[in-house]
Amino acid sequence: MVLRFAPSPTGPLHIGGVRTALYNYLLARQKNGKLILRIEDTDQTRYVPGAEEYIIEALTWCGIEFDEGPHIGGPNAPYRQSERKSLYAQYAHLLVERGWAYYAFDTEEELELMRKRFEAAGIISPQYNAITRPYMKNSLTLPPDEVQARIRAEPYVIRFLMPRNKEVRFYDEIRGWVAFHTKELDDKVLLKSDGMPTYHLANVVDDHLMGVTHVIRGEEWLPSTPLHVLLYEAFEWEKPKFAHLPLLLRPDGGGKLSKRDADQLGFPVFPLTWKDPETGEVSVGFRERGFLPEGLVNYIALLGWHPAEEKEVFTLEELTHSFSLERVSRAGARFDYEKARWINQQHLRRMPTSSLLPQVRAAWETQNLPPIPEEKLSQLIDLAKERAALLPEIVEFARSFHERPFMPLEAALESRLSPEVIQHIPSLIESLIHIENWKAEELENVLKNWAKAKNISLSKALPTLRILLTGQHSGPSLYKLMEILGLEEIKIRWQAFASVYGVSRSV
RNA sequence: GCCCCGUUCGUCUAGCCCGGUCAGGACACCUCUCUUUCAAGGAGGAAACAGGGGUUCAAAUCCCCUACGGGGUACCA
Numbered sequence: 001m002v003l004r005f006a007p008s009p010t011g012p013l014h015i016g017g018v019r020t021a022l023y024n025y026l027l028a029r030q031k032n033g034k035l036i037l038r039i040e041d042t043d044q045t046r047y048v049p050g051a052e053e054y055i056i057e058a059l060t061w062c063g064i065e066f067d068e069g070p071h072i073g074g075p076n077a078p079y080r081q082s083e084r085k086s087l088y089a090q091y092a093h094l095l096v097e098r099g100w101a102y103y104a105f106d107t108e109e110e111l112e113l114m115r116k117r118f119e120a121a122g123i124i125s126p127q128y129n130a131i132t133r134p135y136m137k138n139s140l141t142l143p144p145d146e147v148q149a150r151i152r153a154e155p156y157v158i159r160f161l162m163p164r165n166k167e168v169r170f171y172d173e174i175r176g177w178v179a180f181h182t183k184e185l186d187d188k189v190l191l192k193s194d195g196m197p198t199y200h201l202a203n204v205v206d207d208h209l210m211g212v213t214h215v216i217r218g219e220e221w222l223p224s225t226p227l228h229v230l231l232y233e234a235f236e237w238e239k240p241k242f243a244h245l246p247l248l249l250r251p252d253g254g255g256k257l258s259k260r261d262a263d264q265l266g267f268p269v270f271p272l273t274w275k276d277p278e279t280g281e282v283s284v285g286f287r288e289r290g291f292l293p294e295g296l297v298n299y300i301a302l303l304g305w306h307p308a309e310e311k312e313v314f315t316l317e318e319l320t321h322s323f324s325l326e327r328v329s330r331a332g333a334r335f336d337y338e339k340a341r342w343i344n345q346q347h348l349r350r351m352p353t354s355s356l357l358p359q360v361r362a363a364w365e366t367q368n369l370p371p372i373p374e375e376k377l378s379q380l381i382d383l384a385k386e387r388a389a390l391l392p393e394i395v396e397f398a399r400s401f402h403e404r405p406f407m408p409l410e411a412a413l414e415s416r417l418s419p420e421v422i423q424h425i426p427s428l429i430e431s432l433i434h435i436e437n438w439k440a441e442e443l444e445n446v447l448k449n450w451a452k453a454k455n456i457s458l459s460k461a462l463p464t465l466r467i468l469l470t471g472q473h474s475g476p477s478l479y480k481l482m483e484i485l486g487l488e489e490i491k492i493r494w495q496a497f498a499s500v501y502g503v504s505r506s507v
Numbered sequence: 508g509c510c511c512c513g514u515u516c517g518u519c520u521a522g523c524c525c526g527g528u529c530a531g532g533a534c535a536c537c538u539c540u541c542u543u544u545c546a547a548g549g550a551g552g553a554a555a556c557a558g559g560g561g562u563u564c565a566a567a568u569c570c571c572c573u574a575c576g577g578g579g580u581a582c583c584a
Contacts, residue, residue: 008584043583108582124508125580157582175512176524184510184580192582199584223511223579246513247577255577299519302533306520310532329520332577336518339534349547387546447543462543474545 001033002211005059005066006203008040009051012274012283013058015335016218016248016257019300023245024216025064026301026323036210037069039080040203042196049277052080058271058285062293063316076210081202088197091205091235092158092190096139100234101190103147103156104128104138127186130164155193160200160227160234162187168226173214173243173325180226188227200224204231207240216243216325219332220256243325246304247332257335259283267337271296290390292351295344302343303333313346345389353381356394363395372402379484383476401481404493405471407500413467421464422501424454428465429494432487440479447479468497 005021007013013021028035037059039052056071068074078084095101106114111128114136118126126132133140138159139147150156166182190201197205207215222244232239247256251265261269272285286296298314306329307314307322314322348356357374360381364372380398388394408414428450435442451461466478469490475481482490 006584010584040584046583104582111582127580155582159582172512178511180511186580189582194582196582198582203584218578219512220578220584226511244512249577251518253576302519304519310521312519312533331513331520333520334518336534339519342534345547457543459543464543466544472545474543476544476546478543 001028001031002036002213003028003033003216004036004038004207004210004212006038006040006206006217007055008043008046009048009055010043010046011048011051011259011276012270012272012285013055014257014259014269015271015286015300017055018058018062018064018271018296019248019303020216020218020245021059021064022062022297022301022319023305023323023325023328026320027214027216027325028067029320030323033213034067035065036074036076036212037066037071037079038206038210039070039082040199041080041082042192042199042202044082044194044196054272054274061287062271062297064297081197081206084202084206085196087209088201088205089191089195092197092201095160095190095231095234096158098234099161101158101160102139103151104136104159104187104189105142105150105154105156106137110137128159129162129186130183133187157189157193158191159187160190160231162227163230168229170225170229170239170242172222172225173241174246174328175222175244175330178222178225180223182226182230185226188224200227200231204228204235204237208232208235208237213240214243215240216245219244219247243328245328246330248300248303249332249334251334251336253332253334256332265337267335267340269335290392291340291344292347292391294351295347296340298347299340299343303335304329313343313350341389348385348388348391348394351385353378353385356381356385356391359391360395360398363392364398367395367399369399370402372398376402376484383480383484387476397475400472401470401475401484404496405468407496409467409471413471413473416463416467416473418456418460418464421456421461422468424450424456424461425465425468425494425498427454429491432490435487438483438487440477440483443482444479469493 003024005024007017025035027033037056041047041052052070056069066072068076068079070079092101096103114132115126118132128136135141142150162185163182167179168182169177169179172178188200189198191197225242225244229239249255250257250261257269259269268284268286268289270283270285271287273288274283274285275281276283287293294315297316298319301314301319301323302312305323306327308327309322357378360377364377377398380401381394384394384397388397428447431446431450432443435446447461448458451458462478463473466475466481467473469485470481485493
C-alpha cells in the first residue's frame, strides 16, 4: 500500500489539508504501507516562498511523518514536480501519438473570443470540447505541415482529447460508484505552454511512477477524477483506488474552510502561525494558540470519521489502530472550535507534567517572566493542567501565582474581602509558624482549627485568604497553593497586604 | 445554467449496506450534586431522521421526485 499527500506550496497548509495528510498517514501506518510527500508546484505563478517549509514543519509538528519526500529523499526522488518537469512532456507526447491528445495553439485572447462567441450563441459556459474544438487552432483542425511549423515556432499546449460520448464510472472507497458523462467534460490542458504539466497530468504520471495504490484526497477533486481515470486508461496503466474525503466547512456551513476565514473566525485555521510574505499579515496557528499536536490531530481525525467504539480521545498511535476508510462519512463537516478545545483539554490532563514542563518553560522565557525554580513550576503545572484547555492558560496561571498580588487590589477583588477574617490572619500566621510538616493536608487541619477557634466559617475565610495571597478569587485548592507558596512567602504577601490595608498588628 | 456529491439533536456523529430497540454517544446549553472558589467530577434534562410520494405488515434505513447545502465547470491546485 503506497499513499501520498500532495500539497501545493501556494501558502500555509490549512486544517483540511492536515486532515487529508493525517488520514493518509494513519492508513499507511496501519497497513505497514508507505507514505510519500510530493510537492505539486507546477504553477509557478502561484509559488509562495516558505510555503513548502511551512507544510513540512506543520506536518512534523503534528507527528505526521513520511517515508519519502523532498525533505528526506527516497527512491522516487525528486519529489517536487517542478524538478520533474522534463519527465512530463514525453508522457504528453505519448498520448498525442496514441490519439488521446493533441496540440493546441490558441492564444488566451482567442480562447476568450471563443467563449464570448459561444455565449452569445446561447451556450452557458462554453468549454474547449467536441463542439468548439473544430473552430479552434489545433492539430486536429490545422494542416499537418502547419502544425509542425507552429510546434517549432510558437508556444503550444497539449490537450486531452475527451471522448465524445462515454460514461466513466469509478468506485470511490467512501462514496461507492460514481459516474460521469464525457460530454460534460472538456479537453483539459495536460501540458502548459511553459512546458509544465497541469495537475491532472502530473498527478497521474507521478502516482503511477511512484507506485501509489490509494489516492486519498479532498472532495474538490471528485469532478476531475473521471479525467484521471481516462488518463490511466490512455496510458494503459492500472489505476489506484480513490477515496474523496468530505470537505471541512466553515462553522456557518457556508463553504469550505479557506485561508481567508483565518482572521474573521476568531480561531486558527492553520496548524502553525503564518506570516504572509507579501502582505506581512499574520495568521495565528493552533500551535501558537496553545493546542497540543495530539489534541489538534485527535479533533480533526473526528471531523468526518467515527470510531467503531464509543471513544473520542485518541493518541496518534491509537488512531492508527482504529482508523478505517469505511467509517469516513460523506457529508461535509463544520469545524467546532469549542469541541476542539475540549479534546485538547483531555490531552492536556493526560499529559505527564514532565513533558509539559519544557513547553511551559519555553513560553515562560519568551514572555520574559521572572525566574522560577523548576520544582515550583512543575508543581504549578500539576495543579493547572487539570483545569486548562489550552497551554497558555497554564502559563498564565503559573505567572499570576508566581508574581505577588498587585496592591492595592482591584475594586472587584477588594469587595470580596471579609474584614472580620482579615482581623484574625495574624493569629493564623502564628499557627502556620508552628507547622512542622508543611503539607497541604496539614495546612488544611491548621486552617480548619483556626477557623473553628475564631468562630468564622471556612467558606468566608478561604476566599479572603485566597485573594490576599494570590490576588485571584478562584483557582486550585488553596491548601495546595499555600504549600507551594511556603511560609516565608505567605508572610511577605500578608505583610504587603497589611501595609496597604492598614491592619494594625502584623507578624 | 450544467455536472457531481451530500442532507439524523445548535455542532461532530452512531444507526443506513443486511428494513422491525423509547433514534445512541460526545461538545455546547440547562438543572441538581460535590467543593473555600472557579474548573474538573457525578446525576439528570431539553434537543434531530429536510419535505413529498411510493414499496412493505413495518422505513432514518430501499426506490422516485422536490427543496436546500456544498464542490466542480482555468494554460489553479
